[in-house]
Amino acid sequence: MPFPWRGPVDVSFFLQPTNVLAKALLGTVLVHDTPEGLTAGRIVEVEMYQGPWDKAAHSYGGRMTERTRIMYEDAGHAYVYFIYGMHYCLNVVSGPHGAPEAILIRALEPLEGLELMAQRRRLAWPRKGLCELTNGPGKLAQAMGITKRQYGWHLAHSALRLYHDQDPLPDNQLATGPRINVNYAEEAALYPWRFWVAGHACLSVKNRA
């Protein structure tokens, strides 16, 4: 019975530079406690976005809209956005207050509540493997029951929260590369701001291509 793993993260966990926090998130466990049940998954792939100078960031140029407002708040809040008219994506707000930085959660390894995840994903049962429940940003939001409702929640003390589980990832298991689907962002499209657990089975499909 793994839950509650090693222990919940403290607010101070989020007060690290974004590039440090992005790597520290790998291996931590995201938990969502809902009336329908508890789901949990280990973070295995992330991307960081550092507005206002990052052309791929929603906050590029200091843009602040109703959608991006939370990016300017304290680190640790959830930034959830709706994309392509279909999907939600979860980010961890990062950086100092007023600095619009965030870390996109791109893939999880499913750990708890697998049947509920499959139900939310409308999969009778994963045919190709459990990873297909959560191996992409839109998929994991759906499997974890994350929608705009969770926008602005704090990941240290809400029903959507993070747990430490293992020691920090050793350097030889950390892989780095350009971010996915940001080709429009000119030089920023090449920044190596995607981080993942090397060789993990549950990486997003595009990461493995």
Added chain:
DNA sequence: AGAGAGATTTCCT
């Protein structure tokens, strides 16, 4: 395995 279309909100020009 790889390409293409469709789902259709939020934001920018």
Added chain:
DNA sequence: GGAAATCTCTCTT
């Protein structure tokens, strides 16, 4: 009007 921090399905090699 058009593209986007995506995914699933279908058609073609």
